[in-house]
Amino acid sequence: MSILTPVQSEKLTALASALVDQGAARLLIEPLQRGTGYWFGGGNVIEDRDGSILICGRYRNYGDSRTGIHSGDRGLEAAIFRASTIAGPFEKVASFSKKDLSYPDREVVSIEGVALHLTEDGIEFFVSTEKDVPYPAHLSTFLKPGAGVWSIDRLSADLVGNLAPSSLEEVIPCGSHDPGRLHCKDPWTFDLPNGDLVLGYCTHPFSWSSSGTALAVRRKGTDTYETISNDVLRRGPVWDIAAARATERLAIPKLGAFADGPDLSLYFYDSCECLRQLDENPRAVSRPRGWSCEEIGGIAVGEDHDLSKIESLSVEAPLFISPYGTGCSRYVATLTTKDGIFATWQQSQDDLSQPLVGHFLSMDRVREILA
Numbered sequence: 001m002s003i004l005t006p007v008q009s010e011k012l013t014a015l016a017s018a019l020v021d022q023g024a025a026r027l028l029i030e031p032l033q034r035g036t037g038y039w040f041g042g043g044n045v046i047e048d049r050d051g052s053i054l055i056c057g058r059y060r061n062y063g064d065s066r067t068g069i070h071s072g073d074r075g076l077e078a079a080i081f082r083a084s085t086i087a088g089p090f091e092k093v094a095s096f097s098k099k100d101l102s103y104p105d106r107e108v109v110s111i112e113g114v115a116l117h118l119t120e121d122g123i124e125f126f127v128s129t130e131k132d133v134p135y136p137a138h139l140s141t142f143l144k145p146g147a148g149v150w151s152i153d154r155l156s157a158d159l160v161g162n163l164a165p166s167s168l169e170e171v172i173p174c175g176s177h178d179p180g181r182l183h184c185k186d187p188w189t190f191d192l193p194n195g196d197l198v199l200g201y202c203t204h205p206f207s208w209s210s211s212g213t214a215l216a217v218r219r220k221g222t223d224t225y226e227t228i229s230n231d232v233l234r235r236g237p238v239w240d241i242a243a244a245r246a247t248e249r250l251a252i253p254k255l256g257a258f259a260d261g262p263d264l265s266l267y268f269y270d271s272c273e274c275l276r277q278l279d280e281n282p283r284a285v286s287r288p289r290g291w292s293c294e295e296i297g298g299i300a301v302g303e304d305h306d307l308s309k310i311e312s313l314s315v316e317a318p319l320f321i322s323p324y325g326t327g328c329s330r331y332v333a334t335l336t337t338k339d340g341i342f343a344t345w346q347q348s349q350d351d352l353s354q355p356l357v358g359h360f361l362s363m364d365r366v367r368e369i370l371a
Helices: 006-019 137-142 363-370
Strands: 026-029 039-041 045-047 053-060 075-083 091-097 108-118 123-131 149-157 169-172 183-191 197-204 212-218 226-229 245-251 264-271 296-303 329-336 340-347 356-362
Touching (some): 006 264, 006 296, 006 356, 053 108, 053 340, 075 108, 123 183, 356 363
Parallel strands (some): 149 183
Antiparallel strands (some): 045 053, 075 091, 149 169, 183 197, 212 226, 245 264, 264 296
């Protein structure tokens, strides 16, 4: 049974569509090159203590992960950008290479999702990397040549400019005890009112046949992470049957249809029909099963008093599809200010590159939608 009324579901869908407006999006950060396989994104956006805006992400160059990392550079660099306002322009203020993020006994072969988080007295930078560690012995034949296993590390400092590899520590190790969730990557964070930190991330099995979402909590005053759920958002029956990778949580404003109800959150998630390309039947309805292996987006909702379960509102079809290129649209992140909500995401272009784009929705417009 849904936790929302039909009217509330319609309003949240309208809010998300207006926020992640594919046609109105403006270019924020270019990939290193325009062309197939060149991306920038996979991070979040926060407001620093001085009021400036920080955006993080990873540069990805061409590479085919299906055959192993030696088919291209793939995840090349984690980077942080700053602008004085949401309007930009954004300038790079920090950068970390594969070598920077490697351990003496574990070389990084690729970099993926990243996330910035302000602490009481500083800042931390969560980074997911693929390290050249082996699979469990009985699954070793599934490991692609030159590839490894994904896990999540953290760098911390008092200021962004002081983030350094010397502070690197692993916070979410690979799930070697659970082959169904062997790879852990693409972190995203949010704070609870009591000061606890929630760290979300996606998981993949040893076979790379699906993807799910896990949540962990770091209690205030501690430095350990307790699992909330290993499967907070179940994969769906249609377009999102292969993946359900949440990338962001947005607290729903207590306005209009949501003014008097419980505290709810809207979650943005990426998915696809399959992790391998499937050909369409040219005589059938276009995209009859979804969008094959292109990562596109939907939304889910959850009650804040129970973070162990969220439910999709995009059951029959995706909500976020780029009007350009392959249709890929993913890694939504948001920043709520007193003036409105700023959203960023990675969007396919006609030249098949995927830069980071963004859109700002005024709070007046938010009120109109939720009224």
